[in-house]
Amino acid sequence: MTSLLEVNNISLAFRQRTGFFSPPQLIPAVKSVSMQVREGEVMAIVGESGSGKSTLAKLVLRLLMPDTGSITIDGRPSSTLSPRDFANLVQPVFQDPYSSLNPKRTLADIIQMPLIVRGGVSAKECQDRARELFGRVGLPMRLFHTYPNQISGGQRQRVAIARALMLRPKLLVCDEPTSALDVSVQAQILKLFEELKQSFGLTYLFISHNLAVVERIADRIAVMYRGEIVEQGETAPFFAAPRHPYSRMLLSSVLIPIAGRPLPLVSRDFETSVSCESPATERPIVATRGCRP
Amino acid sequence: MEEIQSSLPAPRRLRMRRALQHGGFIFGFAILFVTIVIAIFAPFIAPHDPIAQNLGVRLLPPLWMQGGRPDYLLGTDHLGRDYLSRLIYGSRVSLIVGFSTMLIAGAIGSALGFVGGYYGGRTDDIVTYVINCRLSMPGLLVALAVISLVGGSLATIILVLGLLFWDRYAVVVRTATQQVRNADFIAAARVAGASAPWIIWNEIRPNVLHHILVIATLEMAMAILSEASLSFLGLGIRAPTPSWGLMIAEGRSFLFAKPYLVWVPGIAIFLLVLATNLLGDGLRDLSQPEGRR
Numbered sequence: 275m276t277s278l279l280e281v282n283n284i285s286l287a288f289r290q291r292t293g294f295f296s297p298p299q300l301i302p303a304v305k306s307v308s309m310q311v312r313e314g315e316v317m318a319i320v321g322e323s324g325s326g327k328s329t330l331a332k333l334v335l336r337l338l339m340p341d342t343g344s345i346t347i348d349g350r351p352s353s354t355l356s357p358r359d360f361a362n363l364v365q366p367v368f369q370d371p372y373s374s375l376n377p378k379r380t381l382a383d384i385i386q387m388p389l390i391v392r393g394g395v396s397a398k399e400c401q402d403r404a405r406e407l408f409g410r411v412g413l414p415m416r417l418f419h420t421y422p423n424q425i426s427g428g429q430r431q432r433v434a435i436a437r438a439l440m441l442r443p444k445l446l447v448c449d450e451p452t453s454a455l456d457v458s459v460q461a462q463i464l465k466l467f468e469e470l471k472q473s474f475g476l477t478y479l480f481i482s483h484n485l486a487v488v489e490r491i492a493d494r495i496a497v498m499y500r501g502e503i504v505e506q507g508e509t510a511p512f513f514a515a516p517r518h519p520y521s522r523m524l525l526s527s528v529l530i531p532i533a534g535r536p537l538p539l540v541s542r543d544f545e546t547s548v549s550c551e552s553p554a555t556e557r558p559i560v561a562t563r564g565c566r567p
Numbered sequence: 568m569e570e571i572q573s574s575l576p577a578p579r580r581l582r583m584r585r586a587l588q589h590g591g592f593i594f595g596f597a598i599l600f601v602t603i604v605i606a607i608f609a610p611f612i613a614p615h616d617p618i619a620q621n622l623g624v625r626l627l628p629p630l631w632m633q634g635g636r637p638d639y640l641l642g643t644d645h646l647g648r649d650y651l652s653r654l655i656y657g658s659r660v661s662l663i664v665g666f667s668t669m670l671i672a673g674a675i676g677s678a679l680g681f682v683g684g685y686y687g688g689r690t691d692d693i694v695t696y697v698i699n700c701r702l703s704m705p706g707l708l709v710a711l712a713v714i715s716l717v718g719g720s721l722a723t724i725i726l727v728l729g730l731l732f733w734d735r736y737a738v739v740v741r742t743a744t745q746q747v748r749n750a751d752f753i754a755a756a757r758v759a760g761a762s763a764p765w766i767i768w769n770e771i772r773p774n775v776l777h778h779i780l781v782i783a784t785l786e787m788a789m790a791i792l793s794e795a796s797l798s799f800l801g802l803g804i805r806a807p808t809p810s811w812g813l814m815i816a817e818g819r820s821f822l823f824a825k826p827y828l829v830w831v832p833g834i835a836i837f838l839l840v841l842a843t844n845l846l847g848d849g850l851r852d853l854s855q856p857e858g859r860r
């Protein structure tokens with residue numbers, strides 16, 4: 275299987291302007307991250323808040339430009355793709371279903387947006403495709419011409435998914451797509467993601483900090499900690515025996531009770547290694563190398 | 568949320584219903600509408616030629632006063648011109664100045680606000696600087712100086728007012744744009760390959776439009792008042808064109824003997840400006856999610 279998405283050593287530091295004359299302060303958000311996502315798989319990224327997951331997603335979506343490193347999509351350097359070609363390959367699903375739909379446009383308009391921007395089809399064709407997707411993501415047709423404030427959070431997320439599928443992309447970048455939803459709705463949306471993956475042959479870069487969700491949907495998993503990927507590998511072995519101390523801490527903090535699986539070992543010494551922030555002492559315990567294919 | 572979902576009234580109809588319950592909005596809308604109709608159909612409504620002098624009927628009082636005549640409902644001025652006809656034609660000047668200034672200033676201010684608010688960074692610094700420069704000038708004083716230099720006429724008044732009073736549009740549109748800019752639906756449009764102008768026009772403008780409308784009406788009232796003031800000072804509309812400000816200026820010398828020469832156009836200005844302001848306030852109340860409390 276070939277890699278659909280290859281991220282090579284990308285780094286990004288935010289420049290925070292503190293004053294007009296003082297030099298900008300650098301906040302490293304992503305530090306030399308590398309990973310591959312193979313066609314047809316679900317790659318999950320987990321990590322605590324502020325670990326750089328969303329920043330990584332924005333880098334992949336070209337909403338941010340990396341300071342260093344490169345991203346390859348479908349064998350082509352992402353930065354050389356035209357906006358049109360890029361949109362045909364990669365589409366986003368965001369976390370907040372309220373912020374992700376324009377409150378002043380109807381659901382029909384929202385879903386059609388990517389195809390209207392791309393052009394090349396008649397208005398009728400565009401609307402037909404939107405209608406088809408509307409039903410495909412499980413929305414009742416009577417809502418087609420309503421506004422986002424008339425539907426629920428789960429329905430909004432379905433609209434966002436339909437919009438992302440409008441251009442028939444290969445890769446969906448989902449930044450915590452279920453974490454703003456009720457648990458029961460979460461399950462429905464996850465099921466939808468699984469179904470759509472089958473019928474559209476999708477690949478997901480799936481960000482979440484809900485490990486139960488990740489265990490259910492992901493083929494592989496990457497753990498981010500302070501801007502770096504500290505461990506990545508297949509899901510099942512990861513849950514059985516996480517290698518990196520931070521992963522163990524992450525797992526132990528959620529405790530998913532599954533029959534036959536022992537509780538993961540928590541190393542106390544990890545917390546001490548966190549507190550001394552020197553990269554020199556952190557580096558040796560990073561276990562990514564051994565997990566890469 | 569659930570109730571809304573079951574009945575699903577179209578938001579447009581909801582908005583209509585709320586508008587019809589808003590007294591100030593109705594009053595302002597009605598007066599402005601009547602004034603517009605009067606201005607458009609002035610030649611059919613006005614009983615006399617507004618600039619035809621008839622020295623035989625100089626300084627006739629209005630109908631309800633001693634010596635009033637039914638063919639001169641509001642009396643005549645010092646040159647024997649029918650006051651009602653001058654009032655009717657004078658509405659044209661007020662409305663043309665009001666609307667044209669609104670369009671010019673609205674276009675300049677909104678464009679600056681959109682660009683500064685959307686792009687941010689250096690571009691926004693420049694926009695903010697331009698706005699600050701404008702704000703540090705005393706607007707009406709500059710208008711006075713420029714018009715006394717180039718000479719007053721309808722066109723110069725509109726141009727000068729339009730080129731000066733865009734600051735409120737710029738400030739408000741910039742802030743409103745900044746609030747929308749970071750929404751995820753903007754990110755979705757960017758990933759879809761939409762250009763900045765497309766995003767501003769299709770995604771941001773609908774969210775900012777109600778702010779622009781509110782300011783437009785308030786600024787229109789300001790422009791109407793400014794034209795009246797300039798004409799009153801002899802710097803605006805040239806005689807014999809009827810303008811309400813000019814009518815007050817010409818009636819001033821008869822203030823004690825014939826006060827109606829001043830208060831009739833005075834009330835006209837007052838009502839139109841009041842109506843426009845009420846309309847603006849009403850629009851602001853109605854554009855708020857829950858309306859006025």
Ligand SMILES: Nc1ncnc2c1ncn2[C@@H]1O[C@H](COP(=O)(O)OP(=O)(O)OP(=O)(O)O)[C@@H](O)[C@H]1O
Pocket residue numbers: 288289290301302303321322323324325326327328329330483
């Ligand atoms: N626009 C920005 N300007 C400055 N710093 C930023 C910006 N966006 C993110 N950061 C910083 O970058 C780091 C990573 O943020 P990011 O949003 O990627 O985290 P995250 O893993 O997505 O967290 P969460 O789980 O809370 O969504 C954080 O320290 C954050 O404060």
Ligand SMILES: [Mg+2]
Pocket residue numbers: 327328329449
């Ligand atoms: Mg995030």
